[in-house]
Amino acid sequence: MERLKSNIRIIKQKRPINNSPNNINNYLKLIKGGDKVKKIILVFTLLFIVGVCFSAFAADAKYVGVTKCKMCNSTSKSGAQYKIWGKGSHANAFKTLASDAAKKTAAKAGVKGDPQKAAECLACHTTAYDPTTGKKRGDTASTLTMEEGVSCESCHGPGSVYKSKKNMKDHKLYLKTGGIMPNKELCVKCHNPKSPTYKAFDYEKRKKEIAHPTPKK
Numbered sequence: 001m002e003r004l005k006s007n008i009r010i011i012k013q014k015r016p017i018n019n020s021p022n023n024i025n026n027y028l029k030l031i032k033g034g035d036k037v038k039k040i041i042l043v044f045t046l047l048f049i050v051g052v053c054f055s056a057f058a059a060d061a062k063y064v065g066v067t068k069c070k071m072c073n074s075t076s077k078s079g080a081q082y083k084i085w086g087k088g089s090h091a092n093a094f095k096t097l098a099s100d101a102a103k104k105t106a107a108k109a110g111v112k113g114d115p116q117k118a119a120e121c122l123a124c125h126t127t128a129y130d131p132t133t134g135k136k137r138g139d140t141a142s143t144l145t146m147e148e149g150v151s152c153e154s155c156h157g158p159g160s161v162y163k164s165k166k167n168m169k170d171h172k173l174y175l176k177t178g179g180i181m182p183n184k185e186l187c188v189k190c191h192n193p194k195s196p197t198y199k200a201f202d203y204e205k206r207k208k209e210i211a212h213p214t215p216k217k
């Protein structure tokens with residue numbers, strides 16, 4: 001009854017003219033309707049809060065650079081991902097742009113100046129650039145270098161949030177905090193005909209060439 005009264009008070013304040021206080025049925029209808037509206041507002045508020053939390057997560061994640069990944073992915077027990085990556089060509093992708101071959105490729109592609117300074121080349125040759133936009137990333141920490149080339153975070157996503165021990169130990173948490181398990185769609189952001197040296201990309205075959213699994217326990 002107290003609740004009904006307070007609801008009536010609210011409605012009175014909101015709609016002082018249209019509703020005669022004598023007609024209680026009218027009020028009951030309004031309260032029912034009001035509750036529905038309240039429910040809808042509540043649901044939307046909750047959705048909004050959840051949305052804000054998630055976007056805050058994503059916004060907080062920054063590219064931290066390979067020296068941070070190295071700390072936990074160097075031992076053979078972990079699978080020595082850092083060593084395996086370091087021996088592959090992704091780790092040299094930025095250095096490649098200093099070669100004579102790169103200069104020739106750039107000239108052919110109509111790109112002027114030093115390829116190591118050209119966004120047209122850097123787009124796919126270093127983690128510091130986003131291959132989708134072709135621009136330097138905004139969400140980077142000072143520990144990310146151009147020299148590390150196509151490093152862990154190019155494929156696994158920005159690591160500042162998922163890199164903690166707690167998140168790395170639990171695969172679900174890793175995924176929740178922005179960690180990516182790469183797939184073909186990710187590779188072809190760079191392995192596509194926009195590359196001036198494009199070679200047909202067979203995902204299953206190329207994936208084996210860069211494999212760096214965690215040893216099975």
Ligand code: HEC
Nearest residue numbers: 089090092093096124125150154182186187190206207209
């Ligand atoms: C950010 C861009 C980028 C992404 C994403 C990327 N690559 Fe690459 N990849 C490169 C570049 C650039 C090179 C050449 C590096 C060099 O020679 O200096 C390369 C080279 C390679 C090579 C060496 C063989 C060759 O033809 O030179 C393999 C294998 C490869 N990538 C596989 C993959 C796979 C598999 C994925 C997805 C899981 C992937 N790459 C994702 C940019 C990328």
Ligand code: HEC
Nearest residue numbers: 101102105106111115120121124190191194195197198199
């Ligand atoms: C769309 C992504 C992309 C862009 C843009 C790009 N590259 Fe590459 N680059 C690659 C990939 C991927 C490879 C690995 C070989 C392949 O499959 O194309 C590569 C390989 C190379 C190689 C190694 C030679 C070889 O055949 O493997 C050189 C040199 C090179 N790129 C120079 C450049 C230069 C110079 C530019 C700018 C004019 C440039 N790249 C722009 C993705 C790109």
Ligand code: HEC
Nearest residue numbers: 069073081082085090150151152155181182207212213214
């Ligand atoms: C060119 C893309 C690429 C780069 C660069 C890369 N990875 Fe990966 N990584 C992959 C792919 C593809 C897989 C396998 C995904 C699958 O099995 O579905 C993988 C899997 C992994 C796994 C999980 C292995 C397992 O068996 O569960 C770890 C850990 C890992 N990478 C760490 C690293 C670290 C650390 C670096 C940098 C030193 C790195 N990766 C660089 C593409 C990449």
